[in-house]
Amino acid sequence: MSHAESPGGKSNPVGMAIAIAVGTLMLVVGIILLAKYAVGTHSVGKDTKAATPEAVTERIAPVAKLAVEGGPAVAASVSAPPAPAVASVVSTAPAGKVDGKSTYDTACLACHAAGVAGAPKVGDKLAWGARIKAGNAALYAAAIKGKGAMPAKGGNTTLSDEAVKAAVDYMLAQSK
Ligand code: HEC
Numbered sequence: 001m002s003h004a005e006s007p008g009g010k011s012n013p014v015g016m017a018i019a020i021a022v023g024t025l026m027l028v029v030g031i032i033l034l035a036k037y038a039v040g041t042h043s044v045g046k047d048t049k050a051a052t053p054e055a056v057t058e059r060i061a062p063v064a065k066l067a068v069e070g071g072p073a074v075a076a077s078v079s080a081p082p083a084p085a086v087a088s089v090v091s092t093a094p095a096g097k098v099d100g101k102s103t104y105d106t107a108c109l110a111c112h113a114a115g116v117a118g119a120p121k122v123g124d125k126l127a128w129g130a131r132i133k134a135g136n137a138a139l140y141a142a143a144i145k146g147k148g149a150m151p152a153k154g155g156n157t158t159l160s161d162e163a164v165k166a167a168v169d170y171m172l173a174q175s176k
Contacts, residue, residue, distance in 0.1 A: 107163075122171050128171075
């Protein structure tokens with residue numbers, strides 16, 4: 001017993017030192033591995049991925065899709081010649097009164113709001129003053145048949161004469 005104890009117990013400071021060193025090393029390695037694991041799965045792993053354009057796109061996809069879907073519809077209603085809207089105005093015309101403003105907005109505003117191609121601007125008293133003197137009948141006729149750079153009915157041949165007259169009335173009312 002004492003013979004075996006001597007080399008194993010008392011005269012073994014080197015062994016102890018090695019054991020402590022190995023233990024410490026394993027602890028350090030363990031901490032490093034743990035840290036790596038924690039950093040790897042948490043900060044670096046998920047967060048960097050979360051900031052990638054792909055991940056962001058994926059997350060906002062539903063909203064972006066909605067915006068894209070709404071886009072063309074809005075663009076179409078703005079840029080497309082307002083034939084459908086005008087058609088609906090015309091088709092409802094017999095029932096009620098013709099809405100000059102909505103006809104103007106859809107069929108005439110494109111040129112007459114900014115004075116495109118020399119169109120008399122709505123609100124421009126000077127430009128309209130001389131025309132008003134010619135009489136409403138002449139203006140109606142010009143609007144319906146076309147005049148100079150202005151196409152008949154502003155290019156919207158589906159408009160009824162009444163709708164065009166109402167639009168002229170609206171334009172005149174805005175320009176007095
Ligand atoms: C493509 C552009 C364009 C559109 C769309 C348009 N106009 Fe015009 N309009 C003109 C131009 C250009 C003139 C000036 C014509 C001239 O004096 O030679 C004009 C002139 C007129 C005049 C004055 C005519 C006259 O005898 O001096 C009236 C009224 C008129 N437009 C009504 C309308 C109405 C109503 C609409 C919608 C239904 C309409 N315009 C749509 C371009 C347009």
